[in-house]
Amino acid sequence: MAQLLDPVAWDLNLISIVLGALVGMILQAFIGPYVSSIVTSMYVSIEAPKYESPELDVTVVKERSIYQEGESVECYDGLEWDNEYSVYRFVASNNGESDIENLKLDIPLPGYSVYTNTDDDTIGGNYVIYPLLTTRVQTTGDACVSEKNCSFRIKKEKLAPDNTLAVEFVISQKFEKCDVLRAFSPRPEVSASFDWYVNDSRNSEVKHIELNQFGSEYYNALHAFENYTEGPSAMEMGKPYHILIVGIEDEGIESAIENSCM
Structure with missing residues (x-):
């Protein structure tokens, strides 16, 4: 999996990263695991609320x-x-x-x-x-x-x-x-x-x-x-x-x- 991700990561520039944040859901539907790590990191940075089950x-x-x-x-x-x-x-x-x-x-x-x-x-x-x-x-x-x-x-x-x-x-x-x-x-x-x-x-x-x-x-x-x-x-x-x-x-x-x- 690391070898498949390397060329994708090195070719990304600032513009492609911004576009990835905007259309992350669409990209994930098409190329799934190859950009999942990038999309996930952008979602985490938003700090969406987490819900825990009752104790x-x-x-x-x-x-x-x-x-x-x-x-x-x-x-x-x-x-x-x-x-x-x-x-x-x-x-x-x-x-x-x-x-x-x-x-x-x-x-x-x-x-x-x-x-x-x-x-x-x-x-x-x-x-x-x-x-x-x-x-x-x-x-x-x-x-x-x-x-x-x-x-x-x-x-x-x-x-x-x-x-x-x-x-x-x-x-x-x-x-x-x-x-x-x-x-x-x-x-x-x-x-x-x-x-x-x-x-x-x-x-x-x-x-x-x-x-x-x-x-x-x-x-x-x-x-x-x-x-x-x-x-x-x-x-x-x-x-x-x-x-x-x-x-x-x-x-x-x-x-x-x-x-x-x-």
Whole structure:
């Protein structure tokens, strides 16, 4: 490319450079890469305004337990506390200067949610939250299965600058035979997609935010059981989520339930 550009650069005089600035777009359409460096330098000198995407930040805090074994926790709707439980608070903040719109936040957990707290004095933001994957297991009789939600999606229409939203999960890593795990994907990472606008022009972005400080917790969840049967899986924002049944190795979830969980 340098050899092709040399003769062009040496033959240019002051007049041709001025003309290049005036008809740069036309020249670029015809001879593309051969004058792209010249045209670009002239555009940069104009110092056109640059627009950056909003700064979405996600922080996670593992809260210290203050409850006793067997205690009824009022703020968790009377949940009977188990010392095996852990509480994680996820907070999403818009630290930029533009609105974040159509926000989707996918949160894989280091286990499954025993209780999801969205209504407390310390929980902020008006949003919608739901399990990332759902299941409908059909069997020929009564099955002793328990469905566990392992990942959630938060949706919010608009998150203004300097605003936050928060959710709290009470999480367990105690898996038992015949547990059906929905959207099981324990990795220390939160995925987000959102839109933002500049002069009525819509821009979209997908980003993945690592939670490396909790790598050991996610690792423990991934290795909390050995045998399982895998069912359907799905890709969301380029990341895999699985449906599993714990403690059984079979050809499929339905046959695993009928053969081992009836």
